[in-house]
Amino acid sequence: MLKRALSKFIADDEVIFIALFFIMVLPLFWLSQYNHPATDDYTEAIIGRKMGFWGAQEFWYYSWTGRYFWACIISLNPLVFGAYFGYKINAIVLLTLMLISTYFLMNQVTQKLGKQVKIILLTSFLFIHFLMMPDIAQGIFWQAHSYACYVGIILSILMLGCVLKFYRTNKKIYLIISCILCGGIIGSYEILMAITDLLSLLLVLYFLSKGSVNRPALAILITCIFFSCIEAIAPGNNVREGLLTNGHHFVFSVVNSIKYGGYYILLWLPVSAAIIVILYDYIAKKMAPSNPAISIFNINPIYPFIFCFCAPVIGFFAGFWPLGERPPMRAINVMHFYFLLSSFYFLLCLIYSGNKKYNFSVSAWGKITAYIVLLVLVFFKAGNLTNAYEDILTGNAKKFNEQMTIRYHLLMETREANCSIEAIKNTPKTVFFAELTKDTNDNGYKAFCIFYKKKHIAIK
Numbered sequence: 001m002l003k004r005a006l007s008k009f010i011a012d013d014e015v016i017f018i019a020l021f022f023i024m025v026l027p028l029f030w031l032s033q034y035n036h037p038a039t040d041d042y043t044e045a046i047i048g049r050k051m052g053f054w055g056a057q058e059f060w061y062y063s064w065t066g067r068y069f070w071a072c073i074i075s076l077n078p079l080v081f082g083a084y085f086g087y088k089i090n091a092i093v094l095l096t097l098m099l100i101s102t103y104f105l106m107n108q109v110t111q112k113l114g115k116q117v118k119i120i121l122l123t124s125f126l127f128i129h130f131l132m133m134p135d136i137a138q139g140i141f142w143q144a145h146s147y148a149c150y151v152g153i154i155l156s157i158l159m160l161g162c163v164l165k166f167y168r169t170n171k172k173i174y175l176i177i178s179c180i181l182c183g184g185i186i187g188s189y190e191i192l193m194a195i196t197d198l199l200s201l202l203l204v205l206y207f208l209s210k211g212s213v214n215r216p217a218l219a220i221l222i223t224c225i226f227f228s229c230i231e232a233i234a235p236g237n238n239v240r241e242g243l244l245t246n247g248h249h250f251v252f253s254v255v256n257s258i259k260y261g262g263y264y265i266l267l268w269l270p271v272s273a274a275i276i277v278i279l280y281d282y283i284a285k286k287m288a289p290s291n292p293a294i295s296i297f298n299i300n301p302i303y304p305f306i307f308c309f310c311a312p313v314i315g316f317f318a319g320f321w322p323l324g325e326r327p328p329m330r331a332i333n334v335m336h337f338y339f340l341l342s343s344f345y346f347l348l349c350l351i352y353s354g355n356k357k358y359n360f361s362v363s364a365w366g367k368i369t370a371y372i373v374l375l376v377l378v379f380f381k382a383g384n385l386t387n388a389y390e391d392i393l394t395g396n397a398k399k400f401n402e403q404m405t406i407r408y409h410l411l412m413e414t415r416e417a418n419c420s421i422e423a424i425k426n427t428p429k430t431v432f433f434a435e436l437t438k439d440t441n442d443n444g445y446k447a448f449c450i451f452y453k454k455k456h457i458a459i460k
Helices: 002-009 013-034 040-063 068-074 086-109 115-132 136-141 143-169 172-186 190-209 215-232 235-242 250-284 292-297 302-323 329-357 364-381 383-393 396-413 443-451
Strands: 418-421 456-459
Touching: 013 086, 013 115, 013 136, 013 383, 013 396, 040 068, 040 143, 040 235, 040 443, 068 143, 068 172, 086 115, 086 136, 086 143, 115 250, 115 329, 115 383, 136 143, 136 329, 143 172, 143 190, 143 215, 143 329, 172 190, 172 215, 190 215, 190 302, 190 329, 250 302, 250 329, 250 364, 292 329, 302 329, 364 383, 383 396, 396 418, 443 456
Parallel strands: 418 456
Antiparallel strands: none
């Protein structure tokens, strides 16, 4: 009887994942109103103000980084124009673009598979993406790095959707857009560059394995190589890496990439495995092997499975090689995104392959177990969901916003060159915050003072 009751409860996967999606994403939109700038945000705003747009591009490229696309959009951020309130809109815009871009990609992936498959893939993917993101504060709420990593992730989704759209319709406009998006992705962040280059190479190799040289795929690869060269040869990269003394040790980078990549794979694997078990039967019923619209899944599942494990290792190597240390959490967000995306592709290829060769289905107890694993991870292991609701329900985020608003008005309205501000007592877990340092020689401290037109600012 228990088995029958549980089976009936989990029978409608679509409704369950729509509910979980809204439970996860709504608090993120709500918390956006409590977002405030911190540390690097002020430095980037001052550079944009003082040097102007083109002057800032020259500064970033020759003095700090080859991330040319990030440099463009960070030079146009709301703080450059004194629109402090615009900072609160950042997360809303990024979340909205993530929803739209993922819908566009899923629409291409699920052509003729039905609206229900599209909805369940969309909601389950986004739910797991937000739930398991290694650092959601840096990933979405901190402007300085969301403009690099998260914008790059959104562009990656759009690029993949446009590539699929091109091969479905043969309209050259989508190939052109794909190439432009590749340029944006590569100019956003080095780990995104490495994985995008790999994907473009794999696309060419796929067609070569079929006995043909596909010119559009080759054009994408050449585009990626061109923009990667622009990013890699930037003099600013050498300046930044000159401050790091432990980089460029090959064996060290390989060993630690495998070590940390393996650790995070084991951390993320249970959720991906649970999703595969839960969705297998539901999607298998909709996926007929004779449907030509799903030929993109006619690939041996072992290849996306291998990519699932390779993506984090490649990402860590792209971080360990220049830094000589573990990449920051915002970089690990990128690795998780590609791990999750390749997990879903593996699921679809596995279903397609299984439908052709076997009459396989997941048992009721198998599905129930997967749901139990998922729910345990949701409420006890993965902290993003519980942290978001804790920040809202305890009033912690609201108190943080009130204290930051008081600080902002005090700094803007006080005419004295020297002033003191209260330390922030409530710090939310979901919204990014870093307190002003007491080191007056720190560049972040200097930028903070310049932004508010002060000579010295002390923390009480």
